[in-house]
Amino acid sequence: MSDCFGECLHVNRIGLSVPPSDTAIRDYAKANDCVIVSHDTDFLDLLLAKGFPPKIILLKIGNIDTASTLNLLLQAKDAILEWYDGAAGILEITVRK
16 A cells, blocks of 8 residues: 555554544644545544644545555545645545445
8 A cells, every 4th residue: 555655653652642633633634744544524524624734535425344445545546636636625435225
């Protein structure tokens, strides 16, 4: 993953209290120039209330395993990189069944 998108960090490994609040995750991401990748729409609410950065990739992909999620992100690599360089603060990745 890091060879496609740079360093990827799990929220449990960034030194925040466990479990971290959404606001603490957002503040960490903003301070460290990170993109948040999440299923949690609370981050969308924070983005709408406080703006961005940080940018957010919102996954609307249902309950799939980690390997399948990774596969989807890799398949969307070009779109993600294009979005990252643009002006939008959120990218939604949706899988319809």
